[in-house]
Amino acid sequence: MINPKSGFLTDNNIILATDFYELTMCAGYFQYNLENSIDDQNDTSTFELFVRKLPRNRNYLIFAGLEQVIHYLQNARFNERTIEYFRSREVFKNIDPKFFDEYLPNFKFDLDVWSIPEGQFFFPNEPIMRIEGPTFQAQLAETYILNVITYQTVVASKASRIRNIAGNRIIVDFGTRRSHSPLAGVYAARASYIAGFNGTSNCLADLELGIKASGTMAHSWVQRFPTELESFKAFYKIYGKNSILLIDTYDIKKGTLNACKTAKDIKGVRIDSGDLVENSKIVRKILDENGLKNAIITLSSDLNEHKIKDLIEKGAPADAFGVGTEMVTSRD
Template identity: 40%
Template sequence: MRYSPLITDLYELTMLAGYLDQGMHERPAVFDLFFRHNPFRGGYAVFAGLDTALSYLEGLSFSGEELGYLESLNIFKPTFLSYLSDFRFNGSITAPAEGTVVFGGEPLLTVEGGLAEAQFVETALLNIINFQTLTATKAARIKLAAGDATVLEFGLRRAQGPDGGLSNARAAYIGGVRSTSNVLAGMRYGIPVRGTHAHSWIMAFPDELTAFRCYAKEFPDSCILLIDTYDTLQSGLPNALTVARELKEQGHDLVGVRIDSGDLAYLSRKVRAAFDEAGFPQVKIVASNELDENVIESMRREGSRIDIYGVGTRLATCAGEGGGALGGVYKLVLIDGEPKLKLTSDVAKATLPDRKKVLRAVAPDGSFILDLIALQDEEIHPGTVVFDPANPVQHVRIPENARLIDVRRKVMEDGKRCLSTPDLGSCADLAAEQLQRLPDGCLRLVNPHIYKVSISSGVNTLRLQLMTRIQSKYRS
């Protein structure tokens, strides 16, 4: 799939034109892509979107039609348009594996290359990584809330356009929601597709029982009946039981029933009891209707008997407190070998300069202790003192018994992938495994434990030096 280079903000092009005119376009530069705060006021995020981002970078080029449109804007010189005709991304990318658990303040992607190419890709990379990481995180929260139950993604009709629906299904799979109603996502990404029928199917027939029987006849081995069109307990349930008996006589089994309205926890208990009593314990109960992690957790506390949660709108739109957007940013950290710093009055929002690595301290039992952002060539070992980036006066030591692992690796060199692309199942397995290694409390939906992300002495010292230099130059 080709991603047009015009999926960008205009200012990326005007800066690119300016860099070319000023002879700055080939200056070696390094940018970091990161977010400052964990989404949904949660304790973590699940990194996603890397494969999509690398596909965009590998295919980056301007077509004749796209160049013609830019020429029609009458703001760019012919020399710039000629330059764009041969424009490619030839830089390098360092990133975590998709499915890695990540945290606010940590560099996710580090982009290195000429200033022009590294700057231009900002908007597209933010668009891809922000949305897919946010969605994967939302999906992980929903799946964790659902426990052993299955979660089905079916938010295509509420997603932000067709591409948003595809990205949502892909990222949700990484986060742990391993089936979708989106047929194109099933074809493109190999995600299992699932579905039932709508209320309109029931209403199109003379009565509910006839509708159920016709659907069961069409799909005798994959039949799930929607039982809340008229009255869940007085009509839908007894009619579904009738069809279950008829299917059994024909050598088939009713797979399940779906409830899409009302008190889902209460109704699921009544429906479960009825099917169990009738000798159909295998029939699954599917629930839908504006579900998210908080609703699911609440229903489980009430003793619901739901086997499958169909989650649509609130997953596809990443709705919820602290949701809606990840807030990732893209900042210059090095140019011509000189570290760069964006400074604000809030020390916590000052960027971290220079090339960096992200190390994770792992306990002997495999659990995660803390993450550390250090200079690329800085020597770090267990026992090293590390600092709070928001308040450097506070510091701790990496435990002596910890093992340090590099969270990221180089995934693109000279504009080409340098590692094989893992399948989505491997990414989802990685996310599930890493979530279970977080400290106690990090997975709580409300007021989670805050996982510690520290900076090294080298990063802390360099940042303070640059702050002092900038303040002396620009502030009286």
């Protein structure tokens, strides 16, 4: 492939992360006001964001995404490239050249924003955000605001349900590889953190947002070595007491024993398959019998609030949960 493109958002193109009809309306507002001698600053509108009804499996929602909205409103600008995109479309041929030559180069958002705080729960038919200002500006911001708020609120609402069930246990976002895009992975990490998660596997969320990233190892690490024990020892040699060893690649009992043979001060083990209740009980017993009573057990494998509730009620000795697909896609 020649000259592949990432398609990523940047501050240089974010102004066009919108629906085309926002552009046709905005250009239309400008042309109408120009022809009717209406000052754009006096042509104001108010937009309110709310939901009409709750999703089928939700009894509340958690608000998230406000920070990205504010960043957009403070930084989104038209530049030579985005103006030329606008100008080049045939549909805008009747728009006065002043729009492209004078208005857009000097455009910036100057809107009043009222919002509930991130992390607050809300219900249908109550405004959670109000945007007020020049109609052109308020209209142009609509699509981006809806996109950012909707996805992060979906994830935060799901994550909140998981946190409520898990109690004080550690919960980490493992969802990046299952999210709908790399950017969605960052937003999911952020939204789940707002809802009470302890951290994420997403390194970019750590770098850009300060949400602590952590991780263990994959089955591919274990399979890379001649034996499971060798893979554990190699990992421990590098990461020491911070090591969390993945023990279910071959046999859960043998994997746990190999973890015990590796070192007595490993941080813990992770189970990612099989009967998590039965396996975690077996693992806890083996760890305790071999002097690793402080080693934590992390469970993962398509977990959600219902599965975690079942694990807890059945006595699974889990100290932490890794939650991914079910949260970032909000499958239900």
